[in-house]
Amino acid sequence: MGEIRNFRSGNHGDPPPQGSMPRRLAAIIVGDIASYSRLMQADEEGTHVRVKRIERDLIEPSIIEHHGSLVKTTGDGFIAIFDSPVEAVRCSIVIQQNLIGRNASLPRESRIEYRIGVNLGDVIVEPDDIYGDGVNIATRIEGIAEPGQVYISGAIYEQIKHKVVCGYESLGDRKVKNITDPVRIYRVLPDADAVGRTRGRRENTLILLLGLTLLVIAGGVLWYLLMQQAGNTVERAAAPAVSPVASPSPQPPPRETATQTPQPSPSVAASTPSPAPSPSPSVTPAREPEMITIRGGSFAMGSNDDPTERPIHQVTIKPFSIGKYPVTVGEWNECAAAKACSFVATGKDDAPVTNVSWTDAQQYAAWLAQASKKPYRLPNEAEWEYAARGGTQTKYWWGDKLQPGMAGCKDCGDLAAEQPAKVGSFKPNPFGLHDMGGGVDQWVEDCWHRTYQGAPGDGSAWNSGDCTSHVLRSGSWKNDSRYVRPSNRDGYDTNVRYPTHGFRIALSP
Amino acid sequence: MRILRCIALSAALALLPGAAFAQGKTAPKDAKLYFITPSDGARVRGGFWVRFGLRNMGVTHAGDDYQNAGHHHLLVDVKDPIDPKEPIQQDKSHLHFGAGQTETFLELSPGNHTLQLVLGDAKHYPFDPPVVSEKVTVRVRQPPQRGK
Numbered sequence: 001m002g003e004i005r006n007f008r009s010g011n012h013g014d015p016p017p018q019g020s021m022p023r024r025l026a027a028i029i030v031g032d033i034a035s036y037s038r039l040m041q042a043d044e045e046g047t048h049v050r051v052k053r054i055e056r057d058l059i060e061p062s063i064i065e066h067h068g069s070l071v072k073t074t075g076d077g078f079i080a081i082f083d084s085p086v087e088a089v090r091c092s093i094v095i096q097q098n099l100i101g102r103n104a105s106l107p108r109e110s111r112i113e114y115r116i117g118v119n120l121g122d123v124i125v126e127p128d129d130i131y132g133d134g135v136n137i138a139t140r141i142e143g144i145a146e147p148g149q150v151y152i153s154g155a156i157y158e159q160i161k162h163k164v165v166c167g168y169e170s171l172g173d174r175k176v177k178n179i180t181d182p183v184r185i186y187r188v189l190p191d192a193d194a195v196g197r198t199r200g201r202r203e204n205t206l207i208l209l210l211g212l213t214l215l216v217i218a219g220g221v222l223w224y225l226l227m228q229q230a231g232n233t234v235e236r237a238a239a240p241a242v243s244p245v246a247s248p249s250p251q252p253p254p255r256e257t258a259t260q261t262p263q264p265s266p267s268v269a270a271s272t273p274s275p276a277p278s279p280s281p282s283v284t285p286a287r288e289p290e291m292i293t294i295r296g297g298s299f300a301m302g303s304n305d306d307p308t309e310r311p312i313h314q315v316t317i318k319p320f321s322i323g324k325y326p327v328t329v330g331e332w333n334e335c336a337a338a339k340a341c342s343f344v345a346t347g348k349d350d351a352p353v354t355n356v357s358w359t360d361a362q363q364y365a366a367w368l369a370q371a372s373k374k375p376y377r378l379p380n381e382a383e384w385e386y387a388a389r390g391g392t393q394t395k396y397w398w399g400d401k402l403q404p405g406m407a408g409c410k411d412c413g414d415l416a417a418e419q420p421a422k423v424g425s426f427k428p429n430p431f432g433l434h435d436m437g438g439g440v441d442q443w444v445e446d447c448w449h450r451t452y453q454g455a456p457g458d459g460s461a462w463n464s465g466d467c468t469s470h471v472l473r474s475g476s477w478k479n480d481s482r483y484v485r486p487s488n489r490d491g492y493d494t495n496v497r498y499p500t501h502g503f504r505i506a507l508s509p
Numbered sequence: 510m511r512i513l514r515c516i517a518l519s520a521a522l523a524l525l526p527g528a529a530f531a532q533g534k535t536a537p538k539d540a541k542l543y544f545i546t547p548s549d550g551a552r553v554r555g556g557f558w559v560r561f562g563l564r565n566m567g568v569t570h571a572g573d574d575y576q577n578a579g580h581h582h583l584l585v586d587v588k589d590p591i592d593p594k595e596p597i598q599q600d601k602s603h604l605h606f607g608a609g610q611t612e613t614f615l616e617l618s619p620g621n622h623t624l625q626l627v628l629g630d631a632k633h634y635p636f637d638p639p640v641v642s643e644k645v646t647v648r649v650r651q652p653p654q655r656g657k
Contacts, residue, residue: 306601307616307618441599450616468608476599478598478599479600483600490600490601492599492605492607493571493605493606493607493608494608495570495607495608496570496571496572496605496607496608497571497572498571498596498599498605498607498633499596499632499633500599501599
């Protein structure tokens with residue numbers, strides 16, 4: 001840290017000869033390990049080795065991947081410059097998200113957490129160092145940042161606010177040491193997971209209160225409705241709401257196409273039964289799978305482990321929801337009972353449905369969307385991987401090593417089974433999703449392409465080209481651990497059923 | 510007499526679907542599965558076409574339950590023997606051609622690779638006896654132009 005503080009702008013020390021010293025505008029990242037001295041005191045050699053490994057495995061490759069260059073590493077930190085502010089911020093987010101994954105299994109006191117500051121400034125570039133106000137400001141911003149966070153200056157914010165889709169929290173103008181003008185600072189909130197761990201207590205309490213209030217209201221409404229129509233429910237269950245004509249009154253009468261957002265009609269309170277946040281199967285027309293909301297964000301999609309996963313490319317994901325589990329036999333059979341899905345699945349109700357083709361999965365999604373009046377659909381491939389990674393960039397969402405209890409596959413450490421385990425038998429990932437890897441293969445919306453050459457970067461489904469095959473994700477209980485990786489992908493004939501293929505559902509906001 | 514015949518007929522009808530769904534559907538004895546290309550020991554550069562030949566049986570979609578018909582599976586570098594009691598695996602070394610394809614374009618890493626065809630029934634099970642091709646070896650050389 002000491003070295004960074006010694007930067008002087010311009011003419012201090014031995015000034016470069018006139019004209020030959022290149023000045024340039026650059027986005028500067030300054031990173032620094034929080035509580036470095038404490039870590040060193042506890043375990044000097046171990047910490048040193050770990051820091052070097054993080055620099056070699058994570059920081060340097062991330063910088064290169066985002067077209068930046070590492071200026072230097074100090075004992076406990078690093079400085080890098082980028083031509084593009086967007087790339088600089090993305091790189092910072094990737095580094096921080098990766099560190100979350102690496103730290104997940106460690107006790108709090110031995111976690112290595114970086115503070116990262118990003119600023120845009122005119123700097124003097126020398127082969128092994130850079131100088132200028134811009135660097136000093138980046139260093140100050142980094143000093144203010146909380147461990148595990150990325151703070152950016154107003155200049156960076158102005159450049160990226162519409163380009164990197166994530167949350168920004170304004171921290172106002174801050175006066176920083178030895179800099180005359182106050183600097184506007186923003187905190188970057190990359191995604192739901194990071195927000196979860198960094199959100200202020202005040203916000204957490206607010207959200208909790210809001211959730212509780214909603215639950216109480218919904219509960220009250222449900223109770224009221226149940227009392228009102230105790231007799232009515234029986235006939236309603238008998239005549240499923242799928243048939244667009246029949247079905248008696250308590251539903252709001254207009255039945256438009258499913259893609260519309262639910263219209264809060266007559267009085268808000270009375271119309272809550274169908275879109276109520278806590279669904280109750282006996283009242284709602286279709287049992288909707290449990291969904292988890294994913295905040296949008298940006299991530300590096302793909303890996304170098306398999307040719308189909310190359311090239312690694314940056315993808316921005318808009319907010320969406322995805323099923324907490326794969327669709328189950330019980331959920332599928334409601335669609336079959338409504339004659340909207342073409343076969344009745346066998347097996348336990350809480351087992352994932354299998355032997356479905358992509359076309360079958362689409363039928364279920366269309367039925368669910370129609371029955372619930374919500375835009376249910378299959379997830380896009382990018383959304384699936386983003387959700388499966390849960391904010392991590394490691395080989396598996398829990399780290400780089402195989403661990404028992406995390407996923408169901410042939411050699412994942414648990415007893416190999418004849419059938420897939422019931423949904424939710426393994427631990428959830430940081431986003432709270434189960435079975436994102438192992439269990440059953442899962443169809444996504446996209447057509448199959450052998451590589452990511454030409455893939456979209458906006459998180460949309462890639463539907464051009466040969467569409468006789470679609471993409472499968474997750475790997476199954478019959479595959480080995482290579483298939484459990486969140487970046488693993490494969491293609492399969494669109495209309496063909498296979499005993500290990502299932503799916504999960506997504507929902508646009 | 511007529512009653513007996515009726516009973517026999519209905520019994521046969523009732524048993525038929527059961528027989529159809531049993532694993533290991535029988536295949537004609539003279540069924541032959543083979544590679545049209547590449548030949549055993551072929552040397553190829555980069556990607557190459559693999560064409561599947563089948564005699565005395567028909568190719569159909571997976572899911573279609575016709576007598577004496579099935580769909581292709583191409584096994585790349587698979588060493589494990591085929592388990593007749595299990596559906597043919599689905600992964601990156603067991604390629605399925607459930608839409609009735611009879612050829613594919615393969616891109617393999619440089620080096621020696623083995624290829625073998627296995628015919629699967631409507632539910633991806635091997636036939637009884639299994640209809641499989643000879644295992645052929647191809648040597649893939651570095652693709653012509655790729656600077657790395």
